[in-house]
Amino acid sequence: MSEHLSDTARKTTLTPLLENGWSLDETRDAICKEFRFGDFIEAFGFMTRAAIWAEKWNHHPEWFNVYNKVQVTLTTHDVGGLSALDVKLARKMDGLAG
Amino acid sequence: MSEHLSDTARKTTLTPLLENGWSLDETRDAICKEFRFGDFIEAFGFMTRAAIWAEKWNHHPEWFNVYNKVQVTLTTHDVGGLSALDVKLARKMDGLAG
Numbered sequence: 729m730s731e732h733l734s735d736t737a738r739k740t741t742l743t744p745l746l747e748n749g750w751s752l753d754e755t756r757d758a759i760c761k762e763f764r765f766g767d768f769i770e771a772f773g774f775m776t777r778a779a780i781w782a783e784k785w786n787h788h789p790e791w792f793n794v795y796n797k798v799q800v801t802l803t804t805h806d807v808g809g810l811s812a813l814d815v816k817l818a819r820k821m822d823g824l825a826g
Numbered sequence: 827m828s829e830h831l832s833d834t835a836r837k838t839t840l841t842p843l844l845e846n847g848w849s850l851d852e853t854r855d856a857i858c859k860e861f862r863f864g865d866f867i868e869a870f871g872f873m874t875r876a877a878i879w880a881e882k883w884n885h886h887p888e889w890f891n892v893y894n895k896v897q898v899t900l901t902t903h904d905v906g907g908l909s910a911l912d913v914k915l916a917r918k919m920d921g922l923a924g
Contacts, residue, residue: 790892
């Protein structure tokens with residue numbers, strides 16, 4: 729089961745993400761990032777790989793795509809905010825986006 | 827090359843879409859629809875099939891997904907509004923969503 733990120737975990741795990749293009753959502757406890765790719769094939773290829781990880785971990789993003797752009801928001805609905813699952817999926821997405 | 831939909835084409839081609847869950851965007855010349863599926867695998871499966879058609883036709887949707895929900899907006903940026911390509915992709919998506 730996921731739990732709301734503790735203050736300590738926020739400092740240690742969120743900080744590197746915030747330094748790597750993620751930002752805190754202004755309206756709720758969530759993190760967001762816009763990924764840009766060369767074209768639609770690359771953008772949707774990224775989404776496809778991320779989708780399989782998301783399903784495997786049973787933790788799904790909110791995301792918007794238009795052509796080469798993918799805007800991602802991560803939060804954990806079950807806990808009403810950020811959990812370790814969001815950090816894990818954010819790191820995976822950064823890795824997949826290469 | 828795509829052209830802006832004529833008034834006649836709007837009547838004949840848009841009407842069936844508007845009767846099938848599509849609606850006109852209130853802020854610009856575009857059509858929107860929210861598709862709902864049983865789960866994420868079905869929703870992303872739909873997106874994957876639609877993505878390949880979109881790329882094949884070089885006409886890409888704006889779309890948002892969270893879990894089993896896919897919100898689609900179609901418009902033709904090159905013509906600043908709806909074209910026959912939007913109608914074609916909307917019909918295809920309806921077919922893929924079954």
